[in-house]
Amino acid sequence: MKNILYNMKMYFMMFKASIKSLAEYRVDFIIGIISQIFYELIEFIFILILFKNTNTINGWNFYEVLLLYGLLNIALGYVDLFFDEMYEVGPYYIKDGTFDLIALRPVHPIISIMSKSQSVTSFGYIIIGMIMTIFSLIKLNIMINLQTLLFIAFITFIGGIIIGAIITILCVTSFWVMDSNEIMWSAFTMYKFSEYPLSVYNNFIKFILIFIFPFAFVSFFPASYLLNKDYGMIAFIAPMIAILFWFIAVKLWNWGLKHYKSSGT
Amino acid sequence: MLNNYFGIIKSSFKKGFVYKIDNLLSIVNRIIEVSVLIFIWKAIYGGTVSINGMNLETLIVYYAVAYSLNHIMTWGINEYIASSIKNGRINMELLYPIDYMKYFFCYKLGMVLRQVMIISMPTFIILSVLFHINLSFHFINILFFVLITFLSIIIIFFIELIFGLMTFYTTSDWGLQVLKKSLITILSGAIAPLEFFPTIIAKIMNILPFTDLIYSPTTTLLGMNSITGISIILIRQFIWILVLYSISKVIYNTAIKNITIYGG
Numbered sequence: 001m002k003n004i005l006y007n008m009k010m011y012f013m014m015f016k017a018s019i020k021s022l023a024e025y026r027v028d029f030i031i032g033i034i035s036q037i038f039y040e041l042i043e044f045i046f047i048l049i050l051f052k053n054t055n056t057i058n059g060w061n062f063y064e065v066l067l068l069y070g071l072l073n074i075a076l077g078y079v080d081l082f083f084d085e086m087y088e089v090g091p092y093y094i095k096d097g098t099f100d101l102i103a104l105r106p107v108h109p110i111i112s113i114m115s116k117s118q119s120v121t122s123f124g125y126i127i128i129g130m131i132m133t134i135f136s137l138i139k140l141n142i143m144i145n146l147q148t149l150l151f152i153a154f155i156t157f158i159g160g161i162i163i164g165a166i167i168t169i170l171c172v173t174s175f176w177v178m179d180s181n182e183i184m185w186s187a188f189t190m191y192k193f194s195e196y197p198l199s200v201y202n203n204f205i206k207f208i209l210i211f212i213f214p215f216a217f218v219s220f221f222p223a224s225y226l227l228n229k230d231y232g233m234i235a236f237i238a239p240m241i242a243i244l245f246w247f248i249a250v251k252l253w254n255w256g257l258k259h260y261k262s263s264g265t
Numbered sequence: 266m267l268n269n270y271f272g273i274i275k276s277s278f279k280k281g282f283v284y285k286i287d288n289l290l291s292i293v294n295r296i297i298e299v300s301v302l303i304f305i306w307k308a309i310y311g312g313t314v315s316i317n318g319m320n321l322e323t324l325i326v327y328y329a330v331a332y333s334l335n336h337i338m339t340w341g342i343n344e345y346i347a348s349s350i351k352n353g354r355i356n357m358e359l360l361y362p363i364d365y366m367k368y369f370f371c372y373k374l375g376m377v378l379r380q381v382m383i384i385s386m387p388t389f390i391i392l393s394v395l396f397h398i399n400l401s402f403h404f405i406n407i408l409f410f411v412l413i414t415f416l417s418i419i420i421i422f423f424i425e426l427i428f429g430l431m432t433f434y435t436t437s438d439w440g441l442q443v444l445k446k447s448l449i450t451i452l453s454g455a456i457a458p459l460e461f462f463p464t465i466i467a468k469i470m471n472i473l474p475f476t477d478l479i480y481s482p483t484t485t486l487l488g489m490n491s492i493t494g495i496s497i498i499l500i501r502q503f504i505w506i507l508v509l510y511s512i513s514k515v516i517y518n519t520a521i522k523n524i525t526i527y528g529g
Contacts, residue, residue, distance in 0.1 A: 027434070027435045027437070028435055028437035028440060029437075031435050031437045031440035031441065031444070032437055032439075032440040034440075034444065035440040035441070035443040035444035035447065036443065038443075038444055038447035038448060038451070039443050039444075039446075039447045041447065041451060042447055042450050042451055042456060045451055045456065046456045046457065049456070049457045049461050049462060050305065050309060052461070052462075052463065053309060053316050053317065053461060054309045057305065057308050057309055058308050177286060179284065179286045179287055182286055182287050182290045183286065183290065185290070185294070186290040186293050186294055186297075189294050189297050189298070190297060192297060192298060192301045193297075193301055195301070196301070196304075196305055199308075200304050200305055200307070200308040201304050202304075205300075205304075
């Protein structure tokens with residue numbers, strides 16, 4: 001336990017230093033923001049097009065789907081904020097030998113790498129996600145009280161942690177494959193499935209989204225809870241899922257570390 | 266001289282084969298994206314036979330073709346140009362005994378050939394099997410599809426060149442790539458056929474060059490365009506090639522002046 005707390009403290013110290021270096025390039029920052037807005041627009045326009053041609057998708061109306069998308073976006077923001085650097089492990093840290101330095105530090109390598117994340121886009125995700133979530137809640141006449149807000153803040157954070165665990169688990173492949181970022185990116189793309197109600201998919205994809213890559217806990221179950229739909233209460237299992245997946249992630253990392261051979265550079 | 270061009274095309278063609286996992290996962294990503302879209306539309310169609318004059322089968326073929334093309338149109342040379350400007354390799358490239366633009370056009374051609382072979386074709390074949398696509402296209406439509414796609418590769422080449430050269434003014438090549446990719450995905454008709462957009466927006470999209478990257482070739486292959494429709498597409502493509510060529514020439518000339526001032 002003491003070990004975990006120490007690692008946590010170190011994480012926040014290093015993370016703060018990393019965020020400060022963001023403000024360095026202003027034009028890049030602006031282009032980053034603009035490009036992200038356009039990127040977000042893709043899905044939003046697609047949802048608009050869908051509902052131009054239909055009133056509901058399996059009983060979910062426009063604002064309900066928007067709520068799914070909003071919750072997912074906030075969670076993706078956390079993922080971007082905390083775990084962005086994980087993508088660099090294979091192609092950067094291990095390839096050119098920087099990983100040796102990190103392995104020698106007195107903190108767990110996961111902590112060292114996570115704290116290096118500095119993503120401009122994360123704040124965009126979180127802000128856009130919050131706007132969409134609040135907007136759809138208002139339109140759906142759902143009471144926004146302290147309880148709802150706490151639930152949203154908590155569940156999206158847990159959602160981010162769950163996706164982070166998936167990324168961290170897949171990151172273990174970096175010890176063998178240098179293109180590991182592509183593998184992680186592919187699995188991450190699965191989040192697209194959670195932009196829409198689970199009921200539109202076939203059983204195979206439902207199974208994957210609940211048990212293998214549990215993206216359903218990031219948006220579908222929390223939104224169902226907020227909307228008083230079936231299966232909403234399952235959202236409260238999410239913290240357990242997060243702990244379970246992180247347990248697996250850390251175990252796998254420690255196992256991978258034992259097999260790590262430096263590239264020699 | 267012609268030999269040099271073929272040499273560049275060949276070397277650029279071979280380059281990407283090294284990244285086996287990369288290529289495989291690109292296919293996986295496309296399939297995930299298309300599957301989501303198809304599941305949603307299936308749920309929306311339900312019992313309805315046709316929406317906006319398109320039935321579900323046609324729409325599925327549309328997405329399969331569009332997303333197979335999408336990879337060619339969204340991953341191009343702009344990142345390569347950006348990295349060459351960032352790490353100074355551009356100095357070498359400017360010294361090559363071949364024109365900068367021609368060099369990159371050959372590079373792009375080689376890249377497209379590779380993308381068609383190892384990403385677009387496999388993606389399309391897997392999607393056809395997964396979603397039971399009926400592959401009975403008319404021979405004439407296939408010919409026009411190839412012609413329009415070739416012209417759209419020239420259009421996308423200039424767009425990529427412009428985005429790549431922007432790196433002279435900002436180091437955020439990643440941001441520019443996302444911006445380019447997003448613009449193309451929205452405006453090319455990759456997310457949905459133009460018929461599904463609101464009329465006013467569809468009209469604006471029809472003037473811009475982006476629809477000809479994915480929507481026009483795809484609908485032509487599906488036999489949705491008449492001969493007049495195809496001629497309009499071809500004329501529009503020629504006009505945009507001229508316009509984009511001029512714009513990229515201007516940007517290139519100004520940017521190159523900058524580079525000599527700073528000594529490269």
